[in-house]
């Protein structure tokens with residue numbers, strides 16, 4: 403199956419980035435947000451991002467216009483009815499994703515693939531909300547989606563070979579390197595990354611080193627492009643906490659218990675860059 407029309411649900415950090423990538427790959431993109439203001443903000447954000455690329459000589463004006471013309475922002479989920487693929491990128495919360503997949507199952511054509519961009523949740527559980535579990539898989543982009551080169555394609559217990567092949571072809575058409583992984587908490591990247599990020603918060607809370615020294619140490623000592631606390635702010639502290647909770651639930655290990663400092667920041671509404679503050683302050687950046 404060739405993916406020509408892609409629906410993207412969720413207008414957060416990831417939804418916007420994936421919409422840009424898919425539209426640049428030549429797909430018709432239907433971007434669904436629950437509120438008109440968020441839908442409009444996403445199109446404005448996309449236009450701004452494309453303008454920057456024109457200014458830097460990475461895109462010409464005609465391409466910018468063509469990409470924007472391929473994106474339709476909607477609020478009605480029914481507008482996704484004609485999509486070949488719908489990629490869900492809403493909040494990392496299982497009940498929210500189950501409700502959405504059940505609704506999408508009733509709206510989308512029988513042949514449509516329904517994919518999730520979940521970071522850690524069970525793709526099989528999400529597929530269970532539909533009557534087409536063979537046509538459900540994970541297509542996990544990384545943040546920022548236009549920049550990061552890898553996509554994890556997640557095969558759940560009942561994902562068909564045709565679904566995985568179509569998901570792979572879509573991600574490759576977006577210019578991504580595809581890795582295959584089975585449906586287990588955190589897949590490859592987050593299973594390895596988040597225990598480290600969680601430990602960085604515990605280290606900070608222990609008073610062993612300052613925020614800046616932890617980030618400087620991991621950049622200079624391991625040649626990582628970002629320190630762990632900067633990276634948590636980029637991902638979003640609420641999303642990070644959900645990921646760590648899911649990994650902890652899967653392992654049951656005390657060592658994987660979420661850092662209380664992370665939960666406290668989320669409770670204060672400090673969600674990282676997207677809210678203007680997290681481990682760092684972004685209000686004047």
Ligand SMILES: NC(=O)c1ccc[n+]([C@@H]2O[C@H](COP(=O)([O-])OP(=O)(O)OC[C@H]3O[C@@H](n4cnc5c(N)ncnc54)[C@H](O)[C@@H]3O)[C@@H](O)[C@H]2O)c1
Nearest residue numbers: 412413414415416491492493494498519520521543545637
């Ligand atoms: N942030 C990252 O670095 C990252 C990377 C890869 C994958 N992901 C995954 O992508 C998904 C979205 O993450 P994000 O960072 O874009 O989150 P975000 O907080 O930026 O956006 C979440 C979006 O979900 C919407 N939403 C909230 N509750 C909803 C509901 N009940 N029904 C429908 N929509 C709802 C919000 O309005 C918002 O548009 C999550 O599953 C996350 O695990 C995130």
